[in-house]
Amino acid sequence: MGEDELHSAPDPSQPLIEHDAATSDVVSSGPSAKVTKNLAVAGRGERLLPEGTTDVWAHDGYAYMGTFNEPCGTGTGYIPGVGEVSLVDDVEAPGIVVFDVHNNNRPEYVGNIPSVANSRTNDVKVADMNSGAVLAHSNEPCNGGPGGFELYNVDDPTAPVHLASVQTDDPNEFLRDNFGFADFGVHNVWLFTQGEKDYVAAVVESEFGNFQIFDITDPTSPEFVSAWGAESLFDPTVDWFATSDFGQILEADAYLLDGFGTSRNRFLHDVTINEEGTRAYLANWDAGLVLLDISDPTTPTLVSQAIDPNAGDGEVNSHQAWPTSDGSVVVETEEDFDAFETEFEITSGPHAGEYDAVEGSFTTPIFTLPGRTMSGPTVYAGLACDGTTVPSAPSSDHIAVIQRGDCRFDEKAQNAIDAGYAGIVVFNSAAEGDEVMIMGGESRDIPGVFVGRSTGLAIMGAASADDLAVDDTGASIEVEATPGRWGNVRIWDYADEENPVLASQFDTVCSANPTDESCDPRGTYSVHNVVVDGDEVYISWYSDGVLVVDISDPYNPVEVARYNETGTKFEERNGGIQDVWGVYKDPMEPWIYASDRNGGLYVLKELGSGSENRQE
Incomplete structure (x- = not known):
């Protein structure tokens, strides 16, 4: 079975990695963002x-943070x-970074849990369980390492004890036995208790479950209990963990993607479980x-699915969610790094017109180019797998038109760079046709x-790829990145948990309008x-910082605080x-950890009332 036949869950952090690479050298000339005045920095680690x-997570006077791809474990x-x-005595080492925050004004570095x-330690949670204070952290391969998760006792965080x-693995036995679907990364975890029983819920990057x-x-001896996956939304009558019907598996795979x-995937990204340990809120990306x-x-039994494909920019991208204590309101985030839409046009020749196209995830974002446009005359470069x-x-403005197949996309791109092209258009193979x-x-x-096969042939004015020869000239093309929007917050009314209602959405200036003059183009x-x-909802919003939003009326959310620093000295x-990636709030206390x-x-x-309040 090839990669095009069956897919496991994609790395959910890949868009962020690509965004980092693409914007690392962009210089901002924008002014500082708006800042409300009732959040203050108390301490810094x-x-x-x-x-x-x-x-980030905090528990009993200690704060814990994970580490991304670099340094890899x-x-x-x-x-x-x-x-x-x-503990590793190096704050910049990989692993879980631990700070003593008993004095929130003076956090003290304790060490790194190895x-x-x-593998990387993307997520960390700590909770009081029946066996003591337990820390769970996720493992995701960053250099071919193992997946899964680790458990530690942290009754004394300065001397953690590794437990397990x-x-x-994928819970489907057929996939495990025939295709090696085992040892998958875990992106997020959650600890919960029911009476005398303790549990971990894990977000596993498997195909099913x-x-x-x-x-x-x-x-010290964890036991697998159960699994659930969005494939059950596709067909609840199938036992997806027992089936060996390859046709069924491929149909479910197509739905999940x-x-x-x-x-466009419908894989699980994150989970939050209520205090009683009876309800799990699954942010299932495009399954809502x-x-x-x-x-x-x-x-696990399905109660409801909250989804509105018309909300925000229509991406869905259910990333994470958190309920109020009584479960009557749930706040959901939509993570979306694609703030610009791609418009592709053949601007000369008999096939001039607009066509479907999708920008590459590893290529330079077109919105960073002058005029947010890639344009120029074209030359056919074949498969572009052999640079010679x-x-x-x-000329320096020519675009290489390349056929899909035989080698990686980034190899084709590198060969085009070496040959002096200003951009690439890759068109699909005969087998895949006009799918983009x-x-x-x-x-x-x-x-x-990337464009469909017929679009690639239209650029070159050819009826068939057999009619093409390397170095043929084609029509001119123009690709423009038009402003869309970043991901926002959705607030759901769960008064009837079987029939949730979208109460409202919340945006910042920059999430709603990426070209606003107040928005740093690096952000x-x-x-x-x-x-x-x-x-109150406490939100980590990357370059918008930390926001606090009042949802006492979920149909009318109001921003009441923001921490957002900018400028050379801050940088x-x-x-x-x-x-800002993570946020944690001490319940009923004024302390927020970001x-x-x-x-x-x-x-x-969080300071008292009387500070500036503002709704975006």
């Missing part, structure tokens, strides 16, 4: 690791099995927000789009994560522009 810090200090672990070799390493529950009542907009009844953890066969560009797709690969400094203005405490202190991808830990204090 400095970690100047560019694009290196991920989620080294395994230094990691002890498999049960045993006390020596990472597994060649758990491998996570992305939501998996493990019994960790004995945390046929969502909305640009990023799924509510499961897990009162019996062995049999790619004709030199006749997002090209993936390692970052290359050239803009590029990422998609929303990311939320925590709900009482009637020097922070190690780069503001880029993780900046460049600068590390920020402890914020």
Whole structure:
């Protein structure tokens, strides 16, 4: 079976990696963003690791943060099995970074809980369980390492005890046995308790059963309990974990990859579970927000699916969600890094007109080019897999037209760069026809789009690829990136949990309008994560910083606070522009913990009333 026949869940962080690569050298000339005045920095846990810090969690006077792709896990200090672990004494090392925040005004670095070799620790959660304070962190390969998750006892966070390493597999036996669908990465985790039983819920990047529950009542010997996946929305009558019907599997696979907009998958991205441990809120990307009844953890049962493809920009992209304490309101985030739409036109010749196209994920974003446009005359470069066969560009504005097949997209791009082309247009193979797709690969400094086969032939004025010869000239083309929007917040009324209603949406200036003059062009203005405490939502919004939104009326959300610093002096202190990934709130306390991808830990204090209030 080839890659085009069956797909496992994509790396959910890949768009962010590509965005980082594409915007690393963009210089901002924009002014500072608007700032409300009732959030103050109380303390700082400095970690100047560019694009290196991920989620944050706090528990019993300690804050914990994860590490992104670089530095990838080294395994230094990691002890498999049960045993006390020596913390790594390097705040910029991979693993889980621990700060003592008993004094929130003066966080003190404790050390790093070691990472597994060649994997990253994207997510971390800590909770009081029956067996003590348990820390769970995810493993995702960043250099071919293992997936799964790790468990630690952190009754004393300065001397953590490693309890178990758990491998996570596809629950479908046929896929495991015949196609090696085992040892998948875990993107997020959640700890919960029911009476005397303790559990971990894991977001597994498998084909089926992305939501998996493990019994960790004995945390040294976790046991798989159950799984659920969006394939059950496609056909609830099929036992997806038992089926060996390859036709059924391919049909479900097609459904899981046929969502909305640009990023079309329906795989699970994150999960939040209520305090009673009976309801799981699954942010299932283009399957929307799924509510499961897990009162019996062995049999997760669908309660409802909250989805509105017309909301926001129509991408859906359900990224993360958090309910109010009574479950009557749920706040959901839509993560969307594609703030511009692609318009493709053949501007000369007999086939002039508009055609479908999708911008590459690894190529230079067209919105960063002058006029947000890639345009020029074209030359046919064949498959462009052998650099010696790619004709030199006749001039610096020529675009290479390339046929899909035989080698990676980034290899084709590199050969076009070496031949002096200003951009690439890749058209589909005969087998795939006019289907358009997002090209993936390692970052290359050239803009590029993918088009259907008939579009590629129309550019070249040919009836068949057999009529083409390398170095043939084609029509001129123009590809424009037009402003769309970043991802925003959706607020759902769950008064009837079986029939949730979209109460409202919330945007910032920059998420709604990426070209507003107040928006730093280096910035990422998609929303990311939320925590709900009482009637207030605490939001990490990348380059918009940390926002607090009042949802006492879920149909009329009001922003009441924001922490958003900009400017040269801040960037020097922070190690780069503001880029807030994670947020955690001490319940019923004024302390907010935020993780900046460049600068590390920020402890914020929410001040009293009377400060500026504003709704975007």
